[in-house]
Amino acid sequence: MDWKCCEFWQLSSVELYQILHARNAILIVEDAHMHQEIDGKDHNAVHIFALDATTSDPSVVAYARLRPGDEIDPETVIDKVLTHTTHRxxxxxxxxxxxxxxxxHDRWPHAPVRTHSPVHRESFYKRLGFRKIDGPFLQHGMPFIGMIRPPIRAPKSISNPLRAARASATNRAAGAEAPRGSDHMERSKDSESNGAPSLLDPTLGVNQ
Known part of the structure; x- marks a missing residue:
């Protein structure tokens, strides 16, 4: 699978169509819940999804939307979580x-993370550090519960190119502003700069 993480403006028209197709097929048709699925909150969100590239027509087989908090509700929200039947x-x-x-964790390290989980998936989210805060209640015609995860360090096993890219930019800026020292120090800084990862092309999104 090809994992991607994109802001709304980074999505190609094909990727946006694939995401909306998957959300419609699973959240409306499969769940048999008629509602306005496009809710006007996509443009401020980060879209995390996996493409099955084994077929001639790649499709989204996993998707989640990540929305930032605000002054009223500071929690980051993970919603519209779905997986294709072939990957459940x-x-x-x-x-x-x-x-x-x-x-x-990379973008909003001090914000807790909130999500709504189907009741039968409570133990799954508990394994990932979430705890129940309310519910059950009906959502999409199914019983859900509210769950929250405190702002702790992200799992080390998940690589995050966003962090490496931003660290590279910070290091280069610090090197440009630092006062000139000895020749040995300058050569050391140059070697460190050459070894730093390059910035990712923001028009391509971020492959995870």
Missing amino acids: DDDTTEHLVAHALAVS
Whole structure:
């Protein structure tokens, strides 16, 4: 699977179509719940998804939306979590949520993370550090509970190119502003700069 993490403006028209197609197929048709699925909150969100590239027509097989908090509700929100039927018996959902948590920690490290979980998935989210805060209540015609995760360090097993790219930019800026020292120090700084990862092309999104 090809994992991607994109802001709304980074999505290509094909990727946006694939995401909306998957959300419609699973959250409306499969769940048999008629509602306005496009809710006007996509443009401020981060979109985390996996493409199945084994077919001639790649499709989204896992997806989650990550929304930042605000002054009223400071928690970061993970919603619209879905996986294709072909990937519900493996660890795809766990990887999906772990990717979302890694990105949340990178962008909003001091914000807790909130999500709504189907009642039968409570133990799954507890393993990832969430705890129940309210519910059950009906959502999409199914019983859900509210869960929250405190702002702790993201799992080390999940690589996050966003962090490496930003650290590279910070290091280069610090090197440019530092006073000139001895020739040995200058050569050392140059070697460190050459070894730093390069910035990712923001038009391509971030492959996880």
